[in-house]
Amino acid sequence: MVAAIRRRVPAYFLLAPGTLWLIIFFVIPLYFMGKLSLDTEIPGTLHYHFTWEWSNYKEALELYDTQFFRSFEYAGIATVLCLVIGYPLAYVIAFKAGRWRNLMLFAVVAPFFTTYLVRTLAWETILSDESPVTEFLHTIGLAPGGHILATGFAVIAGITYNFLPFMILPLYASLERIDVRVLEASKDLYASASSTFWKVTLPLSLPGVVAGTLLTFIPAVGDYVNAEFLGGVNNRMIGNVIQSLYLTQSDYSAAAALSFVLMAVIMIVVFIYIRFAGSEALMGQEAT
Amino acid sequence: MSATAPTAAPGQETSPGRGSLSAETGPARAWRWLREHAVNIVAILVVIYLLVPIVVIFVFSFNNPAGRYNFTWVGFTLQHWSHPFSNSELTEAMLTSIKLALLATVVSTIIGTMMAIALVRHKFVGRRIANFLIVIPMATPEVVMGASLLSFFLILGTPALGFETLLIAHVMFCISFVVVVVRSRLIGFDRSLEEAAKDLGAGPFTTFRLITFPLILPGIFGAAMLAFALSIDDFVISNFNSGTTVTFPLYIFGAAQRGIPVEVYVVAMILFFATVLAMGFATWQQRRAERMTSIRPEQESDIVLPGIA
Amino acid sequence: MSSELNSEVTMDGNQGAAAAPAAVSSVELRGVTKRFGDFTAVDDLDLTLGQGEFFTLLGPSGCGKTTTLRMIAGFERPTSGEIAIDGEDVAALPPHKRPTNTVFQSYALFPHLSVEKNVGFGLKRKGVGKDEIAERVAAELQRVGLAREANRRPSQLSGGMQQRVALARALVNLPKVLLLDEPLGALDLKLRKGLQVELKRIQREVGITFVYVTHDQEEALTMSDRIAVMNRGHVEQVSVPEEVYDRPTTTFVAGFIGVSNLMPATVSAAGKVRLDGGPEVGADTADLANGERCAAVVRPEKLTVSMNGAGPEAGRPRVEGVVESSLYLGTATQIVVNLGGDVRMTVLVPNADEAERQRLPGGGAKVSLSWAPEHMHVVRESPNGNG
Amino acid sequence: MGTSGSAKKGAGRLALALAGLAVAVGLAACGSGIEGPVEATGAKVELEKKATGNLVISNWPLYIDKKTVPNFEKATGVSVAYHEDINSNEEFFNKMQPQLSAGESGGRSIFVLADYMVAKMIKLGYLMELDHSALPEVKANLVKNLRHPPFDPERKFSVPWQSGMTGIIVNKEQAPEVHSICDLFNPKYKGKVDFLNEVRETVPLVMKCEGVDTEKATEADWLKAIEKIKTAATDGQIRRFTGNDYAQDLTNGNAIAVMGWSGDAVQLQADNPNLEWRMPTEGCMLWSEDMIIPVGAPNATAAEAFMNYVYKPEVQANIAAYVNYVTPVEGVQEVLAKTEPEIASNHLIFPSPSFIKNCSPTPALEGKEEKNVIKAFDEVLNG
DSSP states (O other), X not given: OHHHHHHHHHHHHHHHHXXXXXXXXXXXXXXXXXXXXXXXXXXXXXXXXXXXXXXXXXXXXXXXXHHHHHHHHHHHHHHHHHHHHHHHHHHHHHHTOGGGHHHHHHHHHGGGGGOHHHHHHHHHHHTSTTSHHHHHHHHTTSOTTSOOTTSHHHHHHHHHHHHXXXXXXXXXXXXXXXXXXXXHHHHHTTOOHHXXXXXXXXXXXXXXXXXXXXXXXXHHHHOOHHHXXXXXXXXXXXXHHHHHHHHTSOOHHHHHHHHHHHHHHHHHHHHHHHHHHOSHHHHOOSOO | OGGGSOOOOGGGGGHHHHOOGGGSOHHHHHHHHHHHHHHHHHHHHHXXXXXXXXXXXXXXXXXXXSSSOOSSOOOBOSHHHHSTTOOHXXXXXXXXXXXXXXXXXXXXXXHHHHHHHHHHHOOOTTHHHHHHHHHHHHTSOHHHHHHHHHHHHHHHOOSOSSHHHHHHHHHHHHHHHHHHHHHHHHHTSOHHHHHHHHHTTOOHHHHIXXXXXXXXXXXXXXXXXXXXXXXXXXXXXXXHHOTTOOOHHHHHHHHHHHOOOHHHHHHHHHHHHHHHHXXXXXXXXXXXXXXXXXXXXXXXXXXXXXXXX | OHHHHHHHHOOTTOGGXXXXXXXXXXXXXXXXXXXXXTEEEEEEEEEEEETTOEEEEEOOTTSSHXXXXXXXXXXXXXXXXXXXXXXXXXXXXXXXXXXXXXXXXTOOOOTTSOHHHHHHHHHHHTTOOHHHHHHHHHXXXXXXXXXXXXXXXXXXXXXXXXXHHHHHHHHTTOOSEEEEESTTTTSOHHHHHHHHXXXXXXXXXXXXXXXXXXXXXHHHHHHOSEEEEEETTEEEEEEOHHHHHHSOSBHHHHHHSSSOOEEEEEEEETTEEEETTSOEEEOOOTTOOTTOEEEEEOOGGGOEEEETTSOOOTTOOEEXXXXXXXXXXXXXXXXEEEOSTTOEEEEEEEOOOHHHHHTSOOTTOEEEEEOOGGGOEEEEOOTTOOO | OHHHHHHHHHHHHHHHHHHHHHHHHHHHHHSOSSSOOOOOOOOBOOOOOSOOSEEEEEOOTTOSOSSHHHHHXXXXXXXXXXXXXXXXXXXXXXXXXXXXXXXXXXXXXXXXEEHHHHHHHHHHTOBOBOOGGGOHHHHHHBOGGGSSOTTSTTOSSEEEEEEEEEEEEEETTTOTTOOSTGGGGOGGGTTOEEEESOHHHHHHHHHHHTTOOXXXXXXXXXXXXXXXXXXXXXXXXXXXXXSTTHHHHHHHTSOSEEEEEHHHHHHHHHHOTTEEEXXXXXXXXXXXXXXXXXXXXXXXXXXXXXXXXXXXXXHHHHHHHHHOSBOOBTTHHHHXXXXXXXXXXXXXXXXXXXXXXXXXXXXXXXXXXXXXXXXXXXXXXXX
């Protein structure tokens, strides 16, 4: 027994710095935020005191329910779009790219190196009202209002673009792991190209789909940079609200309440999703 | 293995049975070609989509706007490339970002690697909780992380918002990613190598220094690169906890209000090319290292076997 | 404690013990038990190994042989029991302080170090001088025939060469005991045969005690001085190869070594057993009680098959059965005869004469099997089940 | 032996760290409030006549020409770190507030913030009182109408940096008929109009369109104007609420008529000659931004030297020629008349009294009224 304890100490010793860091600077801050969300401000002083003020939640949600649902809507649509356009690319890189594979992988991660804000600004330039892109989309009837910027479409497009690599990389990783012989076996057993895809390739790549959708959806829900640069008056997301409540309006209690609800809802959504899709993807594939 | 698979579409091998190709009409042939290559075409379009903004940034880094605003194309100039660091505010922000990213990378890589080793190598009470603690930050939106950390600093009143709080925050959100990357490398690690070292008289520390560490080094290096990229690109969490310290993304956000100087595009491109070079170099190094370290039995046939039987 | 330790690690002058009598124990296991949670991998094991002996732990996978080896090496701690090497208790010592070295199944060569550095690794840890290391490494590489590969990386070597590097890396340290965990398992048949011979030669040359783990009975029979046959954490029989093969003591050993030719029987009287549904045959029943269930073993090559009706030689016991299959094996023909129930006997008939081979009974033929009484051996039911 | 010893030590250290953490958390939990007691320093700046050492300034981006800071350094020997890190009054205040409440300024000695924010900081005791004997140029050259603002009647804490007018900026070609705030609500320009995200400018301008006297406006007037803005926003009439970033929308053609600041027009014309600042027919909003010295500021002497320095007409002329806002310094027009006559004659930089006769100062908002108005407006901003 004593020997067993002695042997475990190095484990805790190795674990201690990281665990403490995460506890002090992640878990405890969440606790403080939870507390703050139940505080009341002493009027005009920026002082807060703890009063179990549950009405902070009620008020914040009543005021900002639109943005809340909009965030989930935009993030959901963007995630589906990422999956739909990311899958073919991941598939081609994994199975068909040959010697182009590394170059295509590079193209996937290249946007990462240009700074998130700068590439979003680039989209602002590309999609501006008088740009050729917008005019083209307008002529083929895809920009009914004559403009794309300052619409939900632009925000969703921005989110889709910015988080696409988060979708493609896990998809590629799981597709690449598929043994080509399995696909050959499927064809050998009279499956057509499309039924091979639907019955073999896609199910085998599900861990990548799960990981990719989570890696896309979670940051997308909380994002506010795209809505800030590409959106208009009616496209603000919950991230914009939280940051403006915190940073410009000093309404800390409402901001904390909204943050808490956001986190809780995301956890619930993720939990349900993982229940349906299996947990390996998020928790990391320990087995392989 | 799949890399060398022929790019031919699966439909091709069945076609000779159906009759000669020339029997097909022109449009039918075009349609068939399109169907066979559809996925490739889509993939190429997606690649173009991914690269378009980079091209735009590159092009606009040569723009010569008359006023302050680099929004519309005016004319070509090399002026901004010849003096990329003339904007002292921008340069300072960039230096702050690099310093911050380097420090955050070093700290998070060290403690993240320690954690990964503990998680993979040791069975202990609370392992599940520790795993959970690592996953949760990755499942939390940045805005919530930034906001909660700000609440924490505000209530505590110390340390003052600034470089220190940024460092704390950046290390915090990098740790999880480091752990995940290093852990995956450790999971694929052949434990018998360590047993062999111990068997040959190496103590636990010597074993780590001579065997484990050199072999997981590529994983640690990858984790460090990821941490650096995450840190230098972070805007949301930084925006909450920066106080009056300005990092590169924060500078851009501020400048976006008043018009982005062309130098921002130049510096962004410099950062881009530097990262590309660093990544290319790292991949080359890693591949060289892996070529030397991997045991590949399939090479057996390449080497002359001295007859021993 | 620490001074004892040092004296243990220094183990020069051990080479001369090649033909040491088995009376001097090299490794001793007393009541060693290893449990992983609910699973008992090794149960109350007692073994005594002689100095300079080539000792093999033989058994199917999961029988506890590798766990036993790992306990000797120090990678696993026994749940209870004692392990002594040269009379000293090593149970509390970590692997790097034990006078043992291991050749791993996967070789575990350090991929980032050259062959030379791999082989010199242990000596360097022991603080041997640079020149001496170079000398001993060169000599050892010479011995295993890899002198020219000293500067290569393991990945640049073939499987057989890697195996020899692993062997050299362990041997160069002159351990008191060399532990080999299925060291030839990953190699193809031809290479394996060659290395078996070489390994045996080296063992005779260096005179170190070898503890060899394998599931390949043929390999065990070829190489070992003694074999311990293990089953579900227990040793069923420890003996020299001939005896393990010819005089197995349990149904498990009889079944595991060679082809399983077991006929269920009951001890009918002292020195006599009755085969189920067959004759009563005289046998050595020394260890068995009257009325105890047992099995009679006859090796396939010792059986004679004859068409029904053909007169058996007088005095030879015989049983009746039906031919199930007949397989041409090149040097011999293998005939499987069903005695009824689930009892099948395999007969090996050498293909000495083509004409005679043509006359062998085919499938469905009723035949009788007979053997010389001295070739039948009675074994006890294995207390641990049959595998 | 050695192993267990160090392990024990390690465990001890761990326990110690955890205990420390528990104490820290406990303490924080007790002092349940975002700030500690405010030290209302209001300390007078010490008199140290010779300005030396380092000076850190926080200002808005592009709010100073390239020559003034180096010239000041040359003239005084003070080494200046000039940060353009203010993008929003509220955001900057919120980032600084924890430090200010602890009596620290983050190493900075000068901030430039809007009048209403300065008023708020004076009330919270976050500012140092100025030593007027060190500011002779300010005393001599500060324009008359900015000498006694209601929030700082004797200019004890603040010195104006620049003033400006909030009106409309239009694209002459695409929105020729926009001359008033009311025109911004014309459905013809749907989706092409930006409003400012500043409650104290946007809402009064809309009240002007409604015919309300902004200086006598009641809370109901404010809320009614906000309602009107909200409707326009929901209908898609208003494209975005912006700060200075309306410039981007205008140059890109995303917006053709916006609420905007007078100083931006000149720069915008450089990018697009069709852009023009217009005085709304209802009149404009007048504002100013002030230099202040926060509590705990190091080297206040150098800070005052800087304030004094920029009030020299020759110095201010460079700044005015670059930023194009309304300068608070007398005598600049005369300097510029010699060097850059077209700037000297620009009525946006040197507005005549008749030009601004309908303009009103940014109204003060107080107490509950402020809270309600801001809350209502924020709800509109956040869409």
